[in-house]
Amino acid sequence: MSPSNNTAASKSVPDRTAGAPLDQAATDHVVEVRDLVKTFGKLRALDGVTFSAERGTVLGLLGPNGAGKSTLVRILTTLLRPDSGVARVAGLDVVADGQRLRSLIGLTGQSAAVDELLTGRENLELVGLWYHLPKREYRRRAQETLDLLALADAADRLVKTYSGGMRRRLDIGASLIANPPILFLDEPTTGLDPRSRNELWRLVRERVGAGAAVLLTTQYMEEAEQLADRIVVIDKGTVIADGTADQLKARTGGATLEARVTKPSDLERAVAVLGDLSPTPPRSDAEQRQVSIPAGEGTDLLLDTGRRFQEAGIPLDDLGIRRPTLDEVFLSLTGRSHGDAEPSSAEVAP
Amino acid sequence: MTPALAFRDFVGVAKRNLLRSVRTPGLLLYALQPIMLLLLFRYILAGAIKVPGGTYVDFVVPAIFLVSVLVGAMTSAIGMAEDLESGLIDRFRSLPMARSAVLTGRSLTDAIRSVVVLAIMVVLGVAVGFRFDSDTGRIALGMVLILAFGYAFCWMNAAIGIAVKDPESATNAGTGPTFLLLFASNAIVPISTLPGWLQGFARNQPLSVTVSAVRALFEGGNAAHDVWLSLAWSAGIAIAFFVISYSLYKRAAAT
Numbered sequence A: 001m002s003p004s005n006n007t008a009a010s011k012s013v014p015d016r017t018a019g020a021p022l023d024q025a026a027t028d029h030v031v032e033v034r035d036l037v038k039t040f041g042k043l044r045a046l047d048g049v050t051f052s053a054e055r056g057t058v059l060g061l062l063g064p065n066g067a068g069k070s071t072l073v074r075i076l077t078t079l080l081r082p083d084s085g086v087a088r089v090a091g092l093d094v095v096a097d098g099q100r101l102r103s104l105i106g107l108t109g110q111s112a113a114v115d116e117l118l119t120g121r122e123n124l125e126l127v128g129l130w131y132h133l134p135k136r137e138y139r140r141r142a143q144e145t146l147d148l149l150a151l152a153d154a155a156d157r158l159v160k161t162y163s164g165g166m167r168r169r170l171d172i173g174a175s176l177i178a179n180p181p182i183l184f185l186d187e188p189t190t191g192l193d194p195r196s197r198n199e200l201w202r203l204v205r206e207r208v209g210a211g212a213a214v215l216l217t218t219q220y221m222e223e224a225e226q227l228a229d230r231i232v233v234i235d236k237g238t239v240i241a242d243g244t245a246d247q248l249k250a251r252t253g254g255a256t257l258e259a260r261v262t263k264p265s266d267l268e269r270a271v272a273v274l275g276d277l278s279p280t281p282p283r284s285d286a287e288q289r290q291v292s293i294p295a296g297e298g299t300d301l302l303l304d305t306g307r308r309f310q311e312a313g314i315p316l317d318d319l320g321i322r323r324p325t326l327d328e329v330f331l332s333l334t335g336r337s338h339g340d341a342e343p344s345s346a347e348v349a350p
Numbered sequence B: 001m002t003p004a005l006a007f008r009d010f011v012g013v014a015k016r017n018l019l020r021s022v023r024t025p026g027l028l029l030y031a032l033q034p035i036m037l038l039l040l041f042r043y044i045l046a047g048a049i050k051v052p053g054g055t056y057v058d059f060v061v062p063a064i065f066l067v068s069v070l071v072g073a074m075t076s077a078i079g080m081a082e083d084l085e086s087g088l089i090d091r092f093r094s095l096p097m098a099r100s101a102v103l104t105g106r107s108l109t110d111a112i113r114s115v116v117v118l119a120i121m122v123v124l125g126v127a128v129g130f131r132f133d134s135d136t137g138r139i140a141l142g143m144v145l146i147l148a149f150g151y152a153f154c155w156m157n158a159a160i161g162i163a164v165k166d167p168e169s170a171t172n173a174g175t176g177p178t179f180l181l182l183f184a185s186n187a188i189v190p191i192s193t194l195p196g197w198l199q200g201f202a203r204n205q206p207l208s209v210t211v212s213a214v215r216a217l218f219e220g221g222n223a224a225h226d227v228w229l230s231l232a233w234s235a236g237i238a239i240a241f242f243v244i245s246y247s248l249y250k251r252a253a254a255t
């Protein structure tokens, strides 16, 4: 046997301990996406998406069905290869550095990825093992995560006996178990009851407080508003708005004050009453017997209006301040309501 | 990724699959089919099939041993397809675990299942009148050939499962090649009773070669040539389908 002259160049790839803080000081952008394109056959699911997210913040990806949110998340979590463009997470290219990147991210995908034939605890412990946590560590973290997500009582039951919300929570737990510094949550609160949803929001804030970055997709303006430091609105594979919740709302005109008169004949008078309170002419809707004006800072205006209607002797069915809904954000951003979104319409877009 | 970490990932996958298989009735069902075949050939068809120089029990039971691990191997296709369909593969692929672990972990589970099924079949085979006429070393080698062939088929079925991505199609797609090889072979009837145009294929295809080797090892006779040939087939099939599975797996969710 000839002696091996094979100078085993042991290029030790540093296997990051998950949970370690991001030390890529150079990259303030935890997520950086530039001109990202992904096509499925003729469909351009992502058609040149550009945005970035900073560490210690929550980025909300808002968009209607088929907008490309999940496609984007799947590319950023190395599950899909982009056709062109750049996608970097934690300074690592999602295609070239996928393996190193995967120890830094946690993913809860849109559809549950939990093993029905394992218990909740087994599910979490295995994920911990695959994050390469030491055994003692993943056992401890699994128990903590079960407690955190109110699954401790069901921990040793097979997941197939879990309710939908319990599965969802377990699925979220799987992405939290190794405390990864970057979390991707694809519509995490779908199917959760209000209490679990609030719990999850609290959890997300806590992780962000500890320095993590979170990218979450949602179809709910409220969720984006509650959680996201910045919101990127995408539609038909392109970014149509990017800013804070307030900035987005400002673009849609902000909150409105709406008054609905009891008698249709009072509509004219109601317009006159509100006209005094608003720099712009009130909008009236005869069919709804409703008059509305932009409402800047809420309550004073509301009280004032109430008083004036009383003084004028105009009976009202309803009076209130309404925040813009996602529908309205969409209406103003795209010129159509988000229910009309058609995934395939990306093909006919100019 | 160090080999030690990759090994740990692989053990994790194997553990998961084992936990799954003891919690599904699947394992029992897959033992049931070979048992039915054993009884069918032993008690119903044995009278109708004549084999030269020996009893039909000794002729057919070694082949039934092989069939039992092949039928077990079909669960590989179903298991892979189930994982792909349920979205679990997406989770695996988003974790820093070794890419190969999902596949190699499954194949270890498959191998363990094959050993269990084979042990059951040997006990039952002897119970219905099969007798080894050989020494321990040759018997052990025969078992190794059966398990190796089954293992190779696990890789074939894993590739099928990844390719079709749906448990029901996987069941059907996995059945095809296995039963084709089984019926166009020397497993159930002597080659000489098959139609002439089929004999050339039937004599040289891998399942027949393996059956010949195993029969010779269990019942006496010159086995060396078929043993090597069978091992070569098993190695070739396993390697080819490992490569195919691996590249299909990498691409599975990437489109």
Ligand SMILES: Nc1ncnc2c1ncn2[C@@H]1O[C@H](COP(=O)(O)OP(=O)(O)OP(=O)(O)O)[C@@H](O)[C@H]1O
Pocket: A040, A043, A045, A063, A064, A065, A066, A067, A068, A069, A070, A071, A072, A110, A219, A343, A344, B255
């Ligand atoms: N694997 C695929 N093959 C073909 N088309 C796909 C595939 N994945 C996504 N698409 C298409 O790409 C478009 C974007 O899908 P995506 O899942 O990213 O939307 P989304 O914004 O997550 O929608 P939702 O709110 O419904 O989850 C859709 O038109 C969808 O049909």
Ligand SMILES: [Mg+2]
Pocket: A069, A070, A071, A110, A186
């Ligand atoms: Mg989606």
